[in-house]
Amino acid sequence: MAKEVLTLDNGTTCSSWNYSGTRLAAGSADGTLSIFDSRDPPSSSSLRLSFKSKVHEGNIVNIVWVPPAYGDAVACISVDGIVSLLEEVVEDSQPLQWKICKCFGSSSDKVLDVQFGISLASLKMVAAYSDGHMKVFELLDPLELKNWQLQAEFQNVIESVSSFGKAVCLSASISFNPQNGGSQESSFLVGFNSNTSELNSAKVWEFDQAHQRWLPVAELAVPEDKGDQVYAVAWAPNIGRTYEIIAVATHKGLAIWHLGLNPDHDGRLPVERVAVLSGHDGMVWQMEWDMSGMTLATTGQDGMVRLWQSNLNGVWHQQAAFEPTS
Template identity: 65%
Template sequence: MEKHMATLKSGTVCTAWNYSAQRLAAGTINGVLSIFDSPDPASSSSFSSSSSIQVHEGSILKVVWVPPEYGDAVACILDDGTLSLWEEVAEDGQSLRWKLCTLFKNASARVLDIQFGGSSSCLMLVAAYSDGYVKVYELQNPLELNTWQLQAEFQNVIDSVSKFAKVSCSSASISWIPQIGESHQLSFILGFNSDIPQLNSSKVWEFDRLHQRWLPVAELALSENTGDPVYAVAWAPNIGRSYEIIAVATQKGISMWHVGLHPDADGHLSVENIALLSGHQGEVWQMEWDMSGMTLASTGSDGVVRLWQSNLNGVWHEQAILEPSS
């Protein structure tokens, strides 16, 4: 039996789910951020909108929740290329309300994608820009979401000597390694859809704590496909595997990669392309793993959600197709 979950505002273009608080954030083309709260489990009612905030005059392109241990906050990528961070707070004994706590501006480039990552004691934000640069921000005070400091800035290239001045990127995709403990390395995967082939291929960046710098430790692209634009990346949770699994979507389809856990003498991780999944008619826009890292959901310009799983022999196949009812 189908159950009505929530009624989104007209013009809604992006949403984000908060697993911890069971809340939904939604952004519209006219700059309204809406927060929907989960109903009481004992009731049969649907999600209700608890807040509606005008965060921008134009469109909100993407919304991302801050990790729950740092409070109730949402980052919004706006169509003017800026990034704003909104936090739900109670001031002077008043009821909870949402307020702007940080605005990231960049006069020369637009924000294309952002993701929060790090650990329970260190929150970081990675932002990819239309000029091919990546900026890593670190939160200085865990209790104050307006204390961000730029930690690093670089382009998505293996050869650190190469710098590209005139770059046009239409999209980018970032995915942090799902953290398990404080001892794990800080790592993320990043790919671009740009006019510079060297920037496009997905690369795993790892933080070198000894020298306090980010290093590219793996490139997830076959030699004949290194310049292909990347549409989406997704790093799977790892619950006991001897390798990581990362999905990369390009015009060829969704490539599944095994990435080693331990670097070689040169500091690089071993990579193996184990599958190429095809089925979507058009670009893949977004991919998400389940909490076990066993099932991948993908969707794109064809308006269809596809679920992918690996069998006991390691062969990936399409498990289910979810199509809109109208």
């Protein structure tokens, strides 16, 4: 039987576990950030509030943890498009504090999503903006989370030259390749929910070391679906497969894709849509893979949490569904 470990305050809008599952960050509609820690002993399943403070004027819509190699830090995205990067500060015998060390975005240049990834022993941050642009930042000093440098800026389009009007994007979703590490180049997946079809469909971007630029190496959309608005994307961990598995959610449902590892003569990676799953009533808001990359958890507008798996024949199905209790 499931055991309740924490009851969040009314007005909580988002939450996120850290990489080890020992800390929970929660954001509220009034802009308050709360940090909960596991109680002693470490095996305890209960949590205690260790920090609470207002960090934004508006609703916090998403929280992303920085990889643990760079300390305890989170990025909080507000509804007005501002990202605040906060890090834990311990000073002598003073109580635990979290302090803002960097802010990104503005009221006219709103950030919709951010994600962190490590490649070639450096921390990267990809931010998707409301005008359809993406910016890649690189941390200059691993001990100073305030020192970021803009590495690249581009739009989520396949062709280098695209003619379309001013884009208005309602949301965006980014997912780094979980296999990227200290000796590998970066690659990530991004999709937009916008009024501009060229930006929407999910695309895989990879850093070309030879030419020092980011290149689109795959588009996850069948021809008749190109331009569909994307609500969420998730790149699965790979524990030995000869291909990658990626989930993409649009208004047509949840699609599971296989991404090949060997590029063609144009540098593009082969893609295959292996399943289209229906079950949620309304749009899917968030998706998360387990550590093995075999089970996908999704949640959305219908308030349900659904788990998806493939059987031994590679056929995907809903394995379980949970309805939140009041």
